[in-house]
Amino acid sequence: MKAPKTEQRNPRTRGLDAKSTLQILRILNREDQRVALAVRRELPQIARAVDAIVKSLRASGRLFYVGAGTSGRLAVLDAAECPPTYGVSSKLVQAFIAGGNKALRGAVEGAEDSATNGARDLAHAGVTRRDVVVGIAASGTTPYVLGALKWANQRGCVTVGVTSNRNSPLARAVKIAIRPETGQEAIYGSTRMKAGTSQKMVLNLLSTTAMVRLGRVYDNWMIYVALTNQKLLRRGERILTEAAAVSASTAAHALRQTRHDLPAALVMLKTGTSPNVARKSLATAGGNIRRAIELNGKERPSRRAKGK
Numbered sequence: 001m002k003a004p005k006t007e008q009r010n011p012r013t014r015g016l017d018a019k020s021t022l023q024i025l026r027i028l029n030r031e032d033q034r035v036a037l038a039v040r041r042e043l044p045q046i047a048r049a050v051d052a053i054v055k056s057l058r059a060s061g062r063l064f065y066v067g068a069g070t071s072g073r074l075a076v077l078d079a080a081e082c083p084p085t086y087g088v089s090s091k092l093v094q095a096f097i098a099g100g101n102k103a104l105r106g107a108v109e110g111a112e113d114s115a116t117n118g119a120r121d122l123a124h125a126g127v128t129r130r131d132v133v134v135g136i137a138a139s140g141t142t143p144y145v146l147g148a149l150k151w152a153n154q155r156g157c158v159t160v161g162v163t164s165n166r167n168s169p170l171a172r173a174v175k176i177a178i179r180p181e182t183g184q185e186a187i188y189g190s191t192r193m194k195a196g197t198s199q200k201m202v203l204n205l206l207s208t209t210a211m212v213r214l215g216r217v218y219d220n221w222m223i224y225v226a227l228t229n230q231k232l233l234r235r236g237e238r239i240l241t242e243a244a245a246v247s248a249s250t251a252a253h254a255l256r257q258t259r260h261d262l263p264a265a266l267v268m269l270k271t272g273t274s275p276n277v278a279r280k281s282l283a284t285a286g287g288n289i290r291r292a293i294e295l296n297g298k299e300r301p302s303r304r305a306k307g308k
Contacts, residue, residue, distance in 0.1 A: 004165040006138050010184035017300025028193075031186045034216050035197045038164075038180035039205075045178045046205050052158045052176065053132050053210045057092065058286075063210070064122065065095040066148040069110035070192040071095025071136040071162075071199055073104055078203040087214040087224030087263070087287070093207065096121045098144040122148050129156035134206070137161075138195035140168020149173050158248035162202050164195040178202055215288025218243055218266065227260045234281055238264045243271035263289055271296035 013027055020181040053063055066077035070290035075105040075278050079095035082088055098117065099108030127133065133152040135145040136164035150173065152159050164182045171177040180202065211217060216224050221243045227236045240251040243266055258275045267278035285291035
């Protein structure tokens with residue numbers, strides 16, 4: 001039986017250890033350039049997955065990632081960054097890695113070989129048919145991930161697979177298959193490289209696009225960023241200055257009025273409402289910034305101070 005492409009030797013990188021530092025870097029960089037093209041070819045499937053995720057989240061569902069090794073670590077990273085970036089609950093996007101938290105910092109031998117554990121982790125999380133489950137595996141053969149997906153399919157969940165092997169068991173086990181064919185790795189068998197990079201790109205696309213569609217982004221500003229330190233507070237002030245077209249002092253004052261609630265401050269400045277009305281509008285709009293502004297009628301003209 002022929003090995004999948006991710007498990008084949010790359011003819012373009014033979015003799016790698018005999019190259020100079022710059023030559024090695026150029027070869028690796030050329031291989032990396034193939035990844036974005038592979039992901040681009042999967043955009044229609046990624047769009048299907050995003051639409052399913054948005055539909056689920058609007059209906060009080062959740063998004064679950066399941067992976068092992070590098071795939072699991074990338075999943076945990078993407079899930080962990082959603083709350084501070086988009087102001088959502090940490091329960092909205094969750095990730096499971098074979099071997100648990102211990103596997104985030106080191107290998108947990110044999111953890112990925114248990115299909116039962118994959119199903120168990122989803123069961124413990126109370127996954128229901130309203131949720132979307134995304135399984136991630138470069139080879140598309142990881143038992144932990146396949147076990148989780150089988151369990152999710154039985155519960156009626158929308159299942160999504162991210163794999164670099166088009167005809168893998170994972171691709172056949174899901175309702176929506178995302179299969180960026182990244183080919184042979186520069187280092188034989190090291191799927192943390194091109195395959196891992198494609199997974200990172202796909203997860204970025206899934207979560208970012210879903211959050212944009214849910215109104216957690218205004219125009220292209222990260223309006224729900226958590227202002228938890230001085231750097232982020234300054235970033236929030238800059239975003240508000242630009243998004244509301246006001247002076248820096250006006251933006252800072254609005255943030256103080258709303259107790260550093262950036263979305264509420266933007267709605268307040270855009271519509272001339274009070275902090276309380278702005279918050280109520282956001283709640284009514286389900287957190288969608290643009291809809292919250294529309295609920296208060298026409299936007300006020302810009303009040304940006306000249307020369308500031």
